[in-house]
Amino acid sequence: MISTPLFPLSRALYPEGILHLRIFEIRYLDMIKQCIAEQSEFGVVPLLAGNEVRTPEGKEVLADFGTMAKIEQWQAPMPGLLQLRCVGTTRFRLASSEQRKYGLWVGQIEPQAEDPAIPVPDSLQPSANTLGRLIADMQHERVPTAEMPIAPPFRLDECGWVANRWAELLPLLPPQQRHLLADGDPQSRLGQIQDILRRRKLLVE
Numbered sequence: 001m002i003s004t005p006l007f008p009l010s011r012a013l014y015p016e017g018i019l020h021l022r023i024f025e026i027r028y029l030d031m032i033k034q035c036i037a038e039q040s041e042f043g044v045v046p047l048l049a050g051n052e053v054r055t056p057e058g059k060e061v062l063a064d065f066g067t068m069a070k071i072e073q074w075q076a077p078m079p080g081l082l083q084l085r086c087v088g089t090t091r092f093r094l095a096s097s098e099q100r101k102y103g104l105w106v107g108q109i110e111p112q113a114e115d116p117a118i119p120v121p122d123s124l125q126p127s128a129n130t131l132g133r134l135i136a137d138m139q140h141e142r143v144p145t146a147e148m149p150i151a152p153p154f155r156l157d158e159c160g161w162v163a164n165r166w167a168e169l170l171p172l173l174p175p176q177q178r179h180l181l182a183d184g185d186p187q188s189r190l191g192q193i194q195d196i197l198r199r200r201k202l203l204v205e
Contacts, residue, residue, distance in 0.1 A: 001095060004068070005031045006043045006105035008060055012177035013044040013067045013088045014164035015115070018151050023082040027102035032071070032082055041068045043107060044086075045094060046177045062105065063174065064094045065112075065181035087151070090114070091181060115160030115186045124187070127194040128156045130204040131165060160186030166193045 007028065013019050023032050035042055045066035049059065073085040090111050097107040120128045138148055145152070149169060155161040167180050167189070183189050197203045 001108040001110065002092075004041070004043045004107060004109055005035075006045055006062065006066070006094075006097060006107045007031075007069070008045050008047045008062055008105060010047050010174070012046045012063075012167065012172075012181055013069055013086075014167055014181070015067060015088045015091060016151070016161065017067070017088040017164060017168045018149060019044065019069060019084075019086040019088065021082075021084040021086065023084060024080060025102075027104040029080065029082065030102075031104055032074075032084065035071055036074060041070050041089060043067070043092060043094070043109060044069050044088070045107075046174045046181070048174045048178065060105070062094065062097055062107075063178040063181070065091065065178055066094060066109075067091050067181065068111075085146075093182075112184060115158075115164075115184075118159045118186050120157055120159050120162060120190065121187070124159065124162075124190050124194050126203045127166065127190055127197060128162045130197065130202060131162055132156050133204050134169075158186070159190045163189035163193050166190075166197070170196060172196075 023029055043066050046063040047060060048063050049061035067088040068090045069086040070089050071084055071086050075083050077083060092109040092111050095108045095110055097105055099105055135150060135154055150165050163186055180189050
């Protein structure tokens with residue numbers, strides 16, 4: 001087991017995903033400053049209930065799976081505010097958690113295995129094609145790489161990478177996010193994603 005500070009969010013982070021954060025709550029400012037000083041990571045977990053910003057009456061319920069986040073860039077535009085660009089690294093199972101000073105969550109985690117590089121089968125190729133078209137459209141519109149929600153390298157031939165990027169882009173409910181994080185089979189995840197894309201009529205067949 002590994003002890004790590006946690007950052008509950010309404011959206012999930014997946015390995016190699018990009019996450020931009022504005023940090024202003026006391027419980028996170030101290031935690032992030034320590035991560036920067038120690039070059040350490042923190043865990044991002046989906047919120048099944050409660051709010052991202054702490055409220056007196058709110059009760060946060062954390063999912064039992066998440067992803068570690070590495071701080072790639074940071075700046076402090078004013079006192080009491082940090083702006084971060086993070087990237088997802090390792091998925092983990094949250095074995096237990098507790099709240100400490102100022103409401104900071106700390107968890108005991110079990111790192112999960114990295115996705116094997118499983119090629120996208122023909123049956124799931126529409127998901128990869130649609131994501132490729134989305135990336136190409138952003139490039140055509142000259143969206144700066146640093147501002148794109150998807151970072152290169154673009155591994156459109158791998159089930160896990162394609163599934164993870166769609167899981168971040170789609171407006172999924174917290175239980176769906178948790179389920180996808182817990183599924184260690186990349187092809188299974190991509191199959192679920194393609195079903196969602198087809199139901200929402202988003203696929204380029």
